[in-house]
Amino acid sequence: MADDRREARLSGAGWLAVVVLVAFLGVAIWYGIAGWNALGDVQMSTFGWIALIAGSFITIAVGAGLMALVFYSSRNNMDR
Helix, strand or coil: CCCCCCCCCCCHHHHHHHHHHHHHHHHHHHHHHHHHHHCCCCCCCHHHHHHHHHHHHHHHHHHHHHHHHHHHHHHCCCCC
């Protein structure tokens, strides 16, 4: 019985895409740190920190919920 499975490996274009995306992530992190440091001694109130944390959490929760719905509908053939 022949093994029909192919090994899952990235091609050259796949590795190039990974390198470009990691470079974009690095630039985004650098830009964020540079922007944060350029602000100097700007203070954020407690309500500002609460809003920042809540907004980040809600954004991640909505993204995860939508991805779960995409996978659920795909598995149950509801997207046809």
